[in-house]
Amino acid sequence: MSLRTAVRLFGAPFRSVLQPCAANARRPYAAVAQALSVLENELDTIRAAGTWKGERVITSKQGPHINVDGSRGGEQHSYLFIYLQSSRLRLVVTDGVFSMDGDVAPLQGICDLAEQYSALVFIDECHATGFMGPRGRGTDELLGVMDRVHIVNSTLGKALGGAAGGYTVGPKALIELLRQRSRPYLFSNSLPPPVVGCATRAVELLLASNEIAQSMAAKTMRFRNNMTQAGFTISGTAHPICPVMLGDARLASLMADDMLKLGVYVIGFSYPVVPKGKARIRVQISAAHTDEDIDRTVDAFIQTGRKHGVIS
Incomplete structure:
Protein backbone atom coordinates (compact mmCIF):
# COMPACT_ATOMS: atom_id res chain seq x y z
CA MET A 1 0.00 0.00 0.00
CA SER A 209 -7.03 -2.66 14.54
CA ASN A 210 -8.22 -0.21 17.17
CA GLU A 211 -5.95 -1.78 19.79
CA ILE A 212 -3.34 1.00 19.71
CA ALA A 213 -5.88 3.80 19.94
CA GLN A 214 -7.73 2.10 22.79
CA SER A 215 -4.46 1.42 24.60
CA MET A 216 -3.53 5.09 24.34
CA ALA A 217 -6.86 6.12 25.85
CA ALA A 218 -6.40 3.74 28.80
CA LYS A 219 -2.82 4.86 29.48
CA THR A 220 -3.82 8.51 29.27
CA MET A 221 -6.59 8.13 31.83
CA ARG A 222 -4.32 6.09 34.11
CA PHE A 223 -1.85 8.98 34.28
CA ARG A 224 -4.49 11.71 34.53
CA ASN A 225 -6.52 9.95 37.24
CA ASN A 226 -3.50 9.02 39.37
CA MET A 227 -2.04 12.54 39.13
CA THR A 228 -5.37 14.13 40.03
CA GLN A 229 -5.79 11.80 43.00
CA ALA A 230 -2.30 12.83 44.15
CA GLY A 231 -3.39 16.48 44.21
CA PHE A 232 -2.04 17.84 40.92
CA THR A 233 -4.05 19.93 38.47
CA ILE A 234 -4.00 18.49 34.93
CA SER A 235 -5.28 20.68 32.12
CA GLY A 236 -7.42 19.39 29.26
CA THR A 237 -9.59 16.31 29.16
CA ALA A 238 -8.77 12.76 28.07
CA HIS A 239 -5.87 13.84 25.83
CA PRO A 240 -2.37 12.26 25.92
CA ILE A 241 -0.94 15.78 26.22
CA CYS A 242 -1.18 16.17 30.00
CA PRO A 243 -0.09 19.63 31.21
CA VAL A 244 0.73 19.56 34.93
CA MET A 245 -0.24 23.11 35.90
CA LEU A 246 2.17 24.84 38.30
CA GLY A 247 1.78 28.56 37.57
CA ASP A 248 5.31 29.70 38.44
CA ALA A 249 7.97 29.53 35.72
CA ARG A 250 10.89 28.91 38.08
CA LEU A 251 8.97 26.18 39.87
CA ALA A 252 8.25 24.42 36.59
CA SER A 253 11.94 24.53 35.64
CA LEU A 254 13.16 23.31 39.04
CA MET A 255 10.65 20.47 39.17
CA ALA A 256 11.58 19.35 35.65
CA ASP A 257 15.26 19.28 36.68
CA ASP A 258 14.43 17.19 39.76
CA MET A 259 12.30 14.83 37.69
CA LEU A 260 15.30 14.20 35.42
CA LYS A 261 17.40 13.29 38.47
CA LEU A 262 14.78 10.63 39.18
CA GLY A 263 15.08 9.29 35.63
CA VAL A 264 12.00 10.96 34.13
CA TYR A 265 12.53 13.43 31.26
CA VAL A 266 9.87 16.14 31.12
CA ILE A 267 10.00 19.78 30.06
CA GLY A 268 8.84 22.90 31.86
CA PHE A 269 6.94 25.42 29.74
CA SER A 270 6.60 29.09 30.66
CA TYR A 271 6.06 32.52 29.08
CA PRO A 272 6.20 33.34 26.17
CA VAL A 273 5.32 29.80 25.07
CA VAL A 274 2.31 29.91 27.42
CA PRO A 275 0.63 32.92 29.09
CA LYS A 276 2.17 34.42 32.22
CA GLY A 277 1.03 32.61 35.32
CA LYS A 278 0.27 29.45 33.33
CA ALA A 279 3.64 27.68 33.59
CA ARG A 280 3.40 23.94 33.48
CA ILE A 281 5.25 20.68 32.93
CA ARG A 282 3.90 19.17 29.74
CA VAL A 283 3.74 15.37 29.83
CA GLN A 284 3.00 13.38 26.68
CA ILE A 285 1.80 9.81 26.97
CA SER A 286 3.04 7.43 24.28
CA ALA A 287 1.86 4.04 23.07
CA ALA A 288 5.35 2.81 23.98
CA HIS A 289 4.84 3.62 27.67
CA THR A 290 3.94 0.72 29.93
CA ASP A 291 1.73 0.92 33.00
CA GLU A 292 4.91 0.60 35.05
CA ASP A 293 6.40 3.63 33.24
CA ILE A 294 3.30 5.68 34.01
CA ASP A 295 3.20 4.66 37.67
CA ARG A 296 6.90 5.44 38.05
CA THR A 297 6.35 8.87 36.55
CA VAL A 298 3.46 9.60 38.90
CA ASP A 299 5.62 8.53 41.87
CA ALA A 300 8.39 10.88 40.70
CA PHE A 301 5.90 13.75 40.42
CA ILE A 302 4.61 13.04 43.93
CA GLN A 303 8.15 13.07 45.31
CA THR A 304 9.17 16.31 43.59
CA GLY A 305 5.77 17.90 44.21
CA ARG A 306 6.10 17.36 47.94
CA LYS A 307 9.67 18.67 47.89
CA HIS A 308 8.53 21.94 46.31
CA GLY A 309 5.29 22.28 48.27
CA VAL A 310 3.00 21.73 45.30
CA ILE A 311 1.16 18.91 47.07
CA SER A 312 1.09 17.82 50.67
Whole structure:
Protein backbone atom coordinates (compact mmCIF):
# COMPACT_ATOMS: atom_id res chain seq x y z
CA MET A 1 0.00 0.00 0.00
CA SER A 2 1.38 3.43 -0.90
CA LEU A 3 1.57 6.21 1.70
CA ARG A 4 -0.87 8.33 -0.33
CA THR A 5 -3.40 5.48 -0.43
CA ALA A 6 -2.92 4.71 3.27
CA VAL A 7 -3.50 8.34 4.29
CA ARG A 8 -6.55 8.62 2.02
CA LEU A 9 -8.11 5.48 3.50
CA PHE A 10 -7.25 6.53 7.04
CA GLY A 11 -8.29 10.17 6.89
CA ALA A 12 -11.06 10.26 4.34
CA PRO A 13 -13.59 7.43 4.58
CA PHE A 14 -16.29 10.00 3.83
CA ARG A 15 -14.45 12.92 2.27
CA SER A 16 -13.68 11.22 -1.02
CA VAL A 17 -17.38 11.57 -1.85
CA LEU A 18 -18.15 14.46 0.48
CA GLN A 19 -20.20 17.38 -0.77
CA PRO A 20 -20.70 20.54 1.27
CA CYS A 21 -24.12 21.83 2.25
CA ALA A 22 -26.48 22.87 -0.53
CA ALA A 23 -25.53 26.54 -0.46
CA ASN A 24 -21.85 25.70 -0.79
CA ALA A 25 -22.42 23.19 -3.58
CA ARG A 26 -22.96 26.12 -5.96
CA ARG A 27 -19.57 27.60 -5.13
CA PRO A 28 -16.58 26.23 -7.08
CA TYR A 29 -13.93 24.75 -4.85
CA ALA A 30 -11.39 26.71 -6.88
CA ALA A 31 -12.35 29.68 -4.70
CA VAL A 32 -10.10 28.11 -2.08
CA ALA A 33 -7.25 29.65 -4.07
CA GLN A 34 -8.44 33.05 -2.92
CA ALA A 35 -8.30 31.98 0.71
CA LEU A 36 -4.80 30.60 0.28
CA SER A 37 -3.62 33.78 -1.39
CA VAL A 38 -5.09 35.97 1.33
CA LEU A 39 -3.53 33.85 4.08
CA GLU A 40 -0.09 33.92 2.48
CA ASN A 41 -0.18 37.71 2.27
CA GLU A 42 -1.43 38.14 5.83
CA LEU A 43 0.77 35.78 7.84
CA ASP A 44 3.21 38.56 8.76
CA THR A 45 0.33 40.79 9.86
CA ILE A 46 -1.08 38.04 12.04
CA ARG A 47 2.30 37.38 13.67
CA ALA A 48 2.96 41.08 14.25
CA ALA A 49 -0.40 41.44 15.98
CA GLY A 50 0.54 38.71 18.47
CA THR A 51 -1.98 36.20 17.21
CA TRP A 52 0.31 33.35 16.19
CA LYS A 53 0.35 31.72 19.63
CA GLY A 54 -3.01 32.95 20.89
CA GLU A 55 -6.55 32.63 19.71
CA ARG A 56 -8.32 35.33 17.74
CA VAL A 57 -11.23 36.05 15.49
CA ILE A 58 -10.07 37.22 12.08
CA THR A 59 -12.59 38.55 9.60
CA SER A 60 -12.61 40.30 6.27
CA LYS A 61 -15.82 42.14 5.49
CA GLN A 62 -14.55 45.05 3.42
CA GLY A 63 -12.18 43.57 0.95
CA PRO A 64 -9.42 40.99 0.61
CA HIS A 65 -7.43 42.43 3.54
CA ILE A 66 -7.87 40.59 6.83
CA ASN A 67 -8.62 42.75 9.86
CA VAL A 68 -7.10 41.34 13.06
CA ASP A 69 -9.09 41.67 16.25
CA GLY A 70 -6.41 41.91 18.95
CA SER A 71 -8.67 41.19 21.92
CA ARG A 72 -8.07 37.89 23.65
CA GLY A 73 -11.64 37.10 24.61
CA GLY A 74 -10.85 35.65 28.03
CA GLU A 75 -10.12 31.96 28.46
CA GLN A 76 -12.38 30.78 25.66
CA HIS A 77 -10.85 29.70 22.39
CA SER A 78 -11.85 31.84 19.44
CA TYR A 79 -11.79 30.33 16.01
CA LEU A 80 -10.46 31.61 12.75
CA PHE A 81 -13.21 32.84 10.47
CA ILE A 82 -12.22 33.99 7.00
CA TYR A 83 -14.90 35.68 4.93
CA LEU A 84 -13.90 36.55 1.39
CA GLN A 85 -15.23 39.78 -0.05
CA SER A 86 -17.39 38.06 -2.63
CA SER A 87 -18.65 35.48 -0.10
CA ARG A 88 -18.06 32.80 -2.70
CA LEU A 89 -16.53 30.69 0.02
CA ARG A 90 -16.52 30.80 3.81
CA LEU A 91 -13.99 28.77 5.73
CA VAL A 92 -13.91 27.97 9.44
CA VAL A 93 -10.39 26.96 10.53
CA THR A 94 -9.53 25.45 13.90
CA ASP A 95 -7.16 23.06 15.60
CA GLY A 96 -8.83 19.78 16.48
CA VAL A 97 -6.81 19.80 19.71
CA PHE A 98 -5.06 22.82 21.20
CA SER A 99 -1.69 21.38 22.02
CA MET A 100 -0.53 23.43 25.01
CA ASP A 101 -3.61 22.70 27.13
CA GLY A 102 -4.87 19.44 25.61
CA ASP A 103 -8.26 21.05 24.94
CA VAL A 104 -10.49 19.45 22.32
CA ALA A 105 -12.27 21.85 19.96
CA PRO A 106 -16.10 21.74 20.10
CA LEU A 107 -16.38 20.50 16.55
CA GLN A 108 -20.06 19.62 16.74
CA GLY A 109 -20.94 23.24 17.52
CA ILE A 110 -18.47 24.51 14.95
CA CYS A 111 -20.02 22.30 12.26
CA ASP A 112 -23.49 23.52 13.25
CA LEU A 113 -22.38 27.13 12.81
CA ALA A 114 -20.61 26.35 9.56
CA GLU A 115 -23.74 24.79 8.12
CA GLN A 116 -25.84 27.71 9.37
CA TYR A 117 -23.59 30.17 7.54
CA SER A 118 -22.81 27.97 4.51
CA ALA A 119 -19.15 27.57 5.40
CA LEU A 120 -16.60 24.81 4.94
CA VAL A 121 -14.76 23.41 7.95
CA PHE A 122 -10.97 22.98 8.03
CA ILE A 123 -9.27 21.30 11.00
CA ASP A 124 -5.61 20.89 11.89
CA GLU A 125 -5.20 17.43 13.40
CA CYS A 126 -1.48 17.38 14.19
CA HIS A 127 -2.20 16.67 17.87
CA ALA A 128 -5.02 14.20 17.26
CA THR A 129 -4.06 11.93 14.34
CA GLY A 130 -3.25 8.39 15.36
CA PHE A 131 -4.83 8.26 18.81
CA MET A 132 -7.98 10.38 19.15
CA GLY A 133 -11.22 8.60 18.34
CA PRO A 134 -12.14 4.89 18.50
CA ARG A 135 -9.73 4.03 15.67
CA GLY A 136 -7.29 6.93 16.04
CA ARG A 137 -8.56 8.88 13.05
CA GLY A 138 -8.72 12.14 14.97
CA THR A 139 -10.95 14.67 16.66
CA ASP A 140 -13.67 14.52 14.02
CA GLU A 141 -13.99 10.76 14.53
CA LEU A 142 -14.03 11.22 18.31
CA LEU A 143 -16.90 13.72 18.08
CA GLY A 144 -18.77 11.98 15.24
CA VAL A 145 -18.43 14.69 12.60
CA MET A 146 -16.20 13.06 9.99
CA ASP A 147 -18.91 13.57 7.37
CA ARG A 148 -19.22 17.27 8.27
CA VAL A 149 -15.54 18.28 8.14
CA HIS A 150 -14.37 19.12 4.63
CA ILE A 151 -10.60 19.57 4.95
CA VAL A 152 -8.11 17.94 7.30
CA ASN A 153 -4.46 18.88 7.60
CA SER A 154 -2.15 16.73 9.69
CA THR A 155 1.39 15.49 10.18
CA LEU A 156 3.37 12.29 9.83
CA GLY A 157 5.90 13.57 12.37
CA LYS A 158 4.14 13.09 15.70
CA ALA A 159 2.01 10.07 16.65
CA LEU A 160 2.64 8.36 13.30
CA GLY A 161 6.35 8.38 14.04
CA GLY A 162 7.59 9.53 10.65
CA ALA A 163 9.62 12.45 12.04
CA ALA A 164 8.83 14.59 8.98
CA GLY A 165 6.16 15.32 6.41
CA GLY A 166 2.43 15.83 6.51
CA TYR A 167 -0.72 15.63 4.42
CA THR A 168 -3.97 17.32 3.49
CA VAL A 169 -7.21 15.42 2.92
CA GLY A 170 -10.17 17.11 1.22
CA PRO A 171 -12.19 17.51 -1.97
CA LYS A 172 -10.37 16.37 -5.10
CA ALA A 173 -10.47 19.84 -6.65
CA LEU A 174 -8.77 21.32 -3.59
CA ILE A 175 -6.03 18.69 -3.56
CA GLU A 176 -5.34 19.30 -7.25
CA LEU A 177 -5.15 23.02 -6.54
CA LEU A 178 -2.70 22.53 -3.67
CA ARG A 179 -0.43 20.43 -5.86
CA GLN A 180 -0.18 23.39 -8.23
CA ARG A 181 -0.19 26.30 -5.77
CA SER A 182 0.99 25.14 -2.33
CA ARG A 183 4.47 26.51 -1.63
CA PRO A 184 5.46 23.85 0.93
CA TYR A 185 4.48 21.16 -1.56
CA LEU A 186 6.15 22.79 -4.56
CA PHE A 187 9.41 23.79 -2.91
CA SER A 188 10.06 20.83 -0.60
CA ASN A 189 12.12 17.77 -1.34
CA SER A 190 10.47 14.37 -1.40
CA LEU A 191 10.23 12.54 1.92
CA PRO A 192 13.10 10.14 2.66
CA PRO A 193 12.09 6.53 1.88
CA PRO A 194 12.48 5.37 5.53
CA VAL A 195 10.02 8.06 6.63
CA VAL A 196 7.53 6.98 3.97
CA GLY A 197 7.88 3.33 4.99
CA CYS A 198 7.52 4.08 8.69
CA ALA A 199 4.47 6.35 8.30
CA THR A 200 2.78 3.93 5.88
CA ARG A 201 3.21 1.04 8.29
CA ALA A 202 1.88 3.13 11.19
CA VAL A 203 -1.27 3.95 9.23
CA GLU A 204 -1.69 0.31 8.19
CA LEU A 205 -1.54 -0.76 11.84
CA LEU A 206 -4.23 1.76 12.77
CA LEU A 207 -6.43 0.64 9.89
CA ALA A 208 -6.06 -3.01 10.87
CA SER A 209 -7.03 -2.66 14.54
CA ASN A 210 -8.22 -0.21 17.17
CA GLU A 211 -5.95 -1.78 19.79
CA ILE A 212 -3.34 1.00 19.71
CA ALA A 213 -5.88 3.80 19.94
CA GLN A 214 -7.73 2.10 22.79
CA SER A 215 -4.46 1.42 24.60
CA MET A 216 -3.53 5.09 24.34
CA ALA A 217 -6.86 6.12 25.85
CA ALA A 218 -6.40 3.74 28.80
CA LYS A 219 -2.82 4.86 29.48
CA THR A 220 -3.82 8.51 29.27
CA MET A 221 -6.59 8.13 31.83
CA ARG A 222 -4.32 6.09 34.11
CA PHE A 223 -1.85 8.98 34.28
CA ARG A 224 -4.49 11.71 34.53
CA ASN A 225 -6.52 9.95 37.24
CA ASN A 226 -3.50 9.02 39.37
CA MET A 227 -2.04 12.54 39.13
CA THR A 228 -5.37 14.13 40.03
CA GLN A 229 -5.79 11.80 43.00
CA ALA A 230 -2.30 12.83 44.15
CA GLY A 231 -3.39 16.48 44.21
CA PHE A 232 -2.04 17.84 40.92
CA THR A 233 -4.05 19.93 38.47
CA ILE A 234 -4.00 18.49 34.93
CA SER A 235 -5.28 20.68 32.12
CA GLY A 236 -7.42 19.39 29.26
CA THR A 237 -9.59 16.31 29.16
CA ALA A 238 -8.77 12.76 28.07
CA HIS A 239 -5.87 13.84 25.83
CA PRO A 240 -2.37 12.26 25.92
CA ILE A 241 -0.94 15.78 26.22
CA CYS A 242 -1.18 16.17 30.00
CA PRO A 243 -0.09 19.63 31.21
CA VAL A 244 0.73 19.56 34.93
CA MET A 245 -0.24 23.11 35.90
CA LEU A 246 2.17 24.84 38.30
CA GLY A 247 1.78 28.56 37.57
CA ASP A 248 5.31 29.70 38.44
CA ALA A 249 7.97 29.53 35.72
CA ARG A 250 10.89 28.91 38.08
CA LEU A 251 8.97 26.18 39.87
CA ALA A 252 8.25 24.42 36.59
CA SER A 253 11.94 24.53 35.64
CA LEU A 254 13.16 23.31 39.04
CA MET A 255 10.65 20.47 39.17
CA ALA A 256 11.58 19.35 35.65
CA ASP A 257 15.26 19.28 36.68
CA ASP A 258 14.43 17.19 39.76
CA MET A 259 12.30 14.83 37.69
CA LEU A 260 15.30 14.20 35.42
CA LYS A 261 17.40 13.29 38.47
CA LEU A 262 14.78 10.63 39.18
CA GLY A 263 15.08 9.29 35.63
CA VAL A 264 12.00 10.96 34.13
CA TYR A 265 12.53 13.43 31.26
CA VAL A 266 9.87 16.14 31.12
CA ILE A 267 10.00 19.78 30.06
CA GLY A 268 8.84 22.90 31.86
CA PHE A 269 6.94 25.42 29.74
CA SER A 270 6.60 29.09 30.66
CA TYR A 271 6.06 32.52 29.08
CA PRO A 272 6.20 33.34 26.17
CA VAL A 273 5.32 29.80 25.07
CA VAL A 274 2.31 29.91 27.42
CA PRO A 275 0.63 32.92 29.09
CA LYS A 276 2.17 34.42 32.22
CA GLY A 277 1.03 32.61 35.32
CA LYS A 278 0.27 29.45 33.33
CA ALA A 279 3.64 27.68 33.59
CA ARG A 280 3.40 23.94 33.48
CA ILE A 281 5.25 20.68 32.93
CA ARG A 282 3.90 19.17 29.74
CA VAL A 283 3.74 15.37 29.83
CA GLN A 284 3.00 13.38 26.68
CA ILE A 285 1.80 9.81 26.97
CA SER A 286 3.04 7.43 24.28
CA ALA A 287 1.86 4.04 23.07
CA ALA A 288 5.35 2.81 23.98
CA HIS A 289 4.84 3.62 27.67
CA THR A 290 3.94 0.72 29.93
CA ASP A 291 1.73 0.92 33.00
CA GLU A 292 4.91 0.60 35.05
CA ASP A 293 6.40 3.63 33.24
CA ILE A 294 3.30 5.68 34.01
CA ASP A 295 3.20 4.66 37.67
CA ARG A 296 6.90 5.44 38.05
CA THR A 297 6.35 8.87 36.55
CA VAL A 298 3.46 9.60 38.90
CA ASP A 299 5.62 8.53 41.87
CA ALA A 300 8.39 10.88 40.70
CA PHE A 301 5.90 13.75 40.42
CA ILE A 302 4.61 13.04 43.93
CA GLN A 303 8.15 13.07 45.31
CA THR A 304 9.17 16.31 43.59
CA GLY A 305 5.77 17.90 44.21
CA ARG A 306 6.10 17.36 47.94
CA LYS A 307 9.67 18.67 47.89
CA HIS A 308 8.53 21.94 46.31
CA GLY A 309 5.29 22.28 48.27
CA VAL A 310 3.00 21.73 45.30
CA ILE A 311 1.16 18.91 47.07
CA SER A 312 1.09 17.82 50.67
